[in-house]
Amino acid sequence: MNIGIAGTGYVGLVTGVCLSEAGHHVTCLDVSPEKIALMKSGKSPIYEPGLEEMMQRNQAAGRLTFTTEKTEAYRGKDILFIAVGTPEGENGHADLSFVKKVAEEIGDTIQDDAIVVTKSTVPVGTNDQVEAIIRERAASNIQVHAVSNPEFLREGNAIHDSFHGDRIVIGGHHQPAVDKVAECFSSFGIPIVKTDTKSAELIKYASNAFLATKISFINEIANICELTGANVEEVAEGMGLDKRIGSQFLKAGIGFGGSCFPKDTKALTTMSAEAGYEFRMLNAVLEVNELQHNKLLEKADAENAIEKGVKAAVLGLAFKPNTDDTRESPAIRLIEELQNRGADIIAYDPIATEKMKEVFPDLTYTDSLETALQDAETAFIITDWAQIKETDPSYFKEKMKRPVIFDGRNCFTVSDMKKHGIDYHSIGRG
Ligand SMILES: NC(=O)c1ccc[n+]([C@@H]2O[C@H](COP(=O)([O-])OP(=O)(O)OC[C@H]3O[C@@H](n4cnc5c(N)ncnc54)[C@H](O)[C@@H]3O)[C@@H](O)[C@H]2O)c1
Known part of the structure; x- marks a missing residue:
């Protein structure tokens, strides 16, 4: 054709x-x-x-x-x-x-x-x-x-x-x-x-909203895990084996971003409201996601990890791996807050630095993980790129001045990081 x-x-x-x-x-x-x-x-x-x-x-x-x-x-x-x-x-x-x-x-x-x-x-x-x-x-x-x-x-x-x-x-x-x-x-x-046309249009929004709901749901379970001592990965595995639930989209983290889920869930709540129906659950999904974007920062503040001038490495800028898309990436909020607190930021991404320059033109960028980690006093993992999650934990210890890591994607096991002497904070794993 x-x-x-x-x-x-x-x-x-x-x-x-x-x-x-x-x-x-x-x-x-x-x-x-x-x-x-x-x-x-x-x-x-x-x-x-x-x-x-x-x-x-x-x-x-x-x-x-x-x-x-x-x-x-x-x-x-x-x-x-x-x-x-x-x-x-x-x-x-x-x-x-x-x-x-x-x-x-x-x-x-x-x-x-x-x-x-x-x-x-x-x-x-x-x-x-x-x-x-x-x-x-x-x-x-x-x-x-x-x-x-x-x-x-x-x-x-x-x-x-x-x-x-x-x-x-x-x-x-x-x-x-x-x-x-x-x-x-x-x-x-x-x-x-x-x-029919209208059903097709709604299938797309309903699908994205459902996936966003799964993410916010497991993130709330992760928050409960942190308060009770359970481990969200074990919980997700046990849940996901039930075929009615399924194992995909049950990975706890710092919330969804990207050019689709945030805008599409908002558009569906707006569309519903205009049709005379309040989509209560989806409003909560969005609220949970907003709060989740702050998770690493909250953890870092609790540890007093971001003093003025601290050398902070932001690892990953794309909203997810294998794309250069940084739209609504959780990295944006984190960088803004780190800037507000006067941190000395270096931002690493293997692919997406050019796109992020449109948001933060004056930030220091690198496409080398080694340069990002060299003498860093704290690191924030935002995107689970293979280049990040396949790094040997000993490398962080070797390169960083102070090996304090806040991992928003649970890239490493807690025991491995502990074994290597890294002060490691992740999502929903105690
Ligand atoms: N990105 C995704 O993963 C994804 C997945 C499913 C659905 N969608 C949906 O698909 C749509 C497109 O998303 P995207 O991410 O590809 O957008 P995008 O912003 O990457 O691309 C849009 C392109 O359209 C061009 N454009 C604007 N006006 C034009 C015109 N009058 N004539 C010709 N070109 C024009 C722009 O220059 C741009 O290159 C959106 O509705 C999005 O929600 C996106």
Whole structure:
């Protein structure tokens, strides 16, 4: 099929690359000329394992092109995908301005009937709005069908998830359009759930909110463990063996971040409130997460570990490993608080330092763990990168001036760290 995609971020670019890998001809559009120029030269603007190689292969095969020209991306295509951002807007609403702009641009550009698929995470009813906007602006003889196809990929595993995801959800009210979108993904061999538009839109929010709930739940259990002497890892293992519960997303830590869970849980509470329903449990999930982001700081304060001028290493800036995405990373709050307390901060991440420079341009950064740890008086582990969690505990002892570690991801066993003489504080393990 001939496919056009609006937006070449984490979702749009991965979708474009994977659809071209599946044999489709894909044209990716972005408003950023810098990004398009970079991709034309074979470089990915985001870090995602395996993405750049697959992108180059499909560019060379002539199945994948990049453009800033709307006519090139939107005309003569079997399917158009919208994959632009829907960041947190006012009062927790999803900001739909980018999606609506794309809908206007599609309406102004198309000359033939169009199937327009929204991959962006959007509140219930948005696809109907997208369809109405396009219809209003396109010529009256043009048929437009909006289809919802929310994305479930995980950053850091995006290529794998695109080809081996648990399900593909396709929602729409025009069956031939839904079938056409299903056909586009048919070679992926992933179970396809066909449903109505509104249910598809809500499946995405409900899924993210449920996962966020699991995280806040286990974090509260971790807090109870700290007060009672139980060990959250043992508790999670014992719980997770029950198939009704499942073992995934039961890892205690300093809370969820990233560009999806925080904004999507907020958007769902807002959406619910506007529909006349108070989503009490989800409000609590968000509150618990806020408190959890402060956990390491509370522990450090209890130990008087952050005096003015103390050399503090922040280990990991990305909101999770294998991505350069720092949006809503717990590292942001921690760095702000360390700055407020006058700490001498050095921030380490193997990949994400450039993205964090957009938030803290004047911070000292390094992509060397050794440089970060050298003479540090305290270290905060924020991201469980392999480079961090596979470090031998003796290395911390050897490099740091004062081996005091606050680990927000439980990367090490308490007994190992103790054996190496490290003053080690983690989550929910006494
Ligand atoms: N990042 C994830 O892991 C993930 C997973 C599932 C769903 N989602 C959802 O997918 C959507 C996209 O997320 P993302 O992380 O890829 O966003 P992103 O911010 O990384 O990328 C959005 C891209 O759209 C481009 N853009 C903006 N306006 C445009 C326009 N008019 N025409 C063409 N391009 C335009 C931007 O320049 C940017 O490159 C969001 O709704 C998000 O919630 C994200």
